[in-house]
Amino acid sequence: MNSFTPNGLIVAHHGISVEVLFDNGARRMVRVKRNSGHVVGDSVVVTGDLLKRLPRRTELQRRDARGGIHLVAANLDVLGIVVAPLSPGGFIDRAIVAARSALLQPFLVVNKCDLEGTAELLADLERLYGSSVSIFPVSVVLQSGLVPLETFFSEGHRGAFVGTTGVGKSSLLNALCPDIDLKVGSVSEYRSMGRHTTTVSTLHALAGGGELVDTPGFRDFGLVDITVEELAEHFPGFEEHRDHACKFRNCRHRTEPGCAVLSLVEQGVIPAERYDTYMEILGEVETLQFDARSRDWKNK
Numbered sequence: 334m335n336s337f338t339p340n341g342l343i344v345a346h347h348g349i350s351v352e353v354l355f356d357n358g359a360r361r362m363v364r365v366k367r368n369s370g371h372v373v374g375d376s377v378v379v380t381g382d383l384l385k386r387l388p389r390r391t392e393l394q395r396r397d398a399r400g401g402i403h404l405v406a407a408n409l410d411v412l413g414i415v416v417a418p419l420s421p422g423g424f425i426d427r428a429i430v431a432a433r434s435a436l437l438q439p440f441l442v443v444n445k446c447d448l449e450g451t452a453e454l455l456a457d458l459e460r461l462y463g464s465s466v467s468i469f470p471v472s473v474v475l476q477s478g479l480v481p482l483e484t485f486f487s488e489g490h491r492g493a494f495v496g497t498t499g500v501g502k503s504s505l506l507n508a509l510c511p512d513i514d515l516k517v518g519s520v521s522e523y524r525s526m527g528r529h530t531t532t533v534s535t536l537h538a539l540a541g542g543g544e545l546v547d548t549p550g551f552r553d554f555g556l557v558d559i560t561v562e563e564l565a566e567h568f569p570g571f572e573e574h575r576d577h578a579c580k581f582r583n584c585r586h587r588t589e590p591g592c593a594v595l596s597l598v599e600q601g602v603i604p605a606e607r608y609d610t611y612m613e614i615l616g617e618v619e620t621l622q623f624d625a626r627s628r629d630w631k632n633k
Contacts, residue, residue: 374407415496433567486543
């Protein structure tokens, strides 16, 4: 007999099946098509063996190094950007812009604070981003700095971590979710439904409150469907100068007359290095927009 169970949440995706957590605490595996479009964080209604996805509040997407677009998770409200000494540049700015465009609150996690050179990194990050986002210095090795991060999530946030290779994202997840390995291992109970598939992502409840989505393989962060206007609005470091309005509402901060950003750069209020990074990303966004319009024109 088919059962009707509303208010389900997808907490794991295994390629051809998803694990649904219901409000009463019950869990159930449901088969889905491999390209069903369902992701961890989706609220669903389960009728028999069918899933009906409810409207999403937010979506987090990324573009991989090959240009492919991936929907990472749904209904998040925060995005943690994990960095460490020797992290490559540019990643933070792209992730902040993507988070804000997706209506997520970005924050920085500076991991490996036990390593030499972290003090200089923290000082630089505070100077560049301190007025834009919250910054959490941590060391998983020393188990330091985790309490403020746990307290932040306990406010009821659901988030995910993004970071390039070597920043210790997995170790950070394990430190915040000690049972994460146990839960991943429990997938074997559903071996008949998940055989020959790879877990795409999983959602974990933190002991003190809040939730974290584990997104394996999330090491690059290309922008997806970001407009020039959104970049200009969300680029970190520009928002604190919004009281200096540009002459034109759709100003790209390049050569437009009456551009407040250009004026602040000339005055040294906005560091030249920040403006250079903005211009680099602006070129990428313009290219993506041009390519998208070209595809639309060809398909007409």
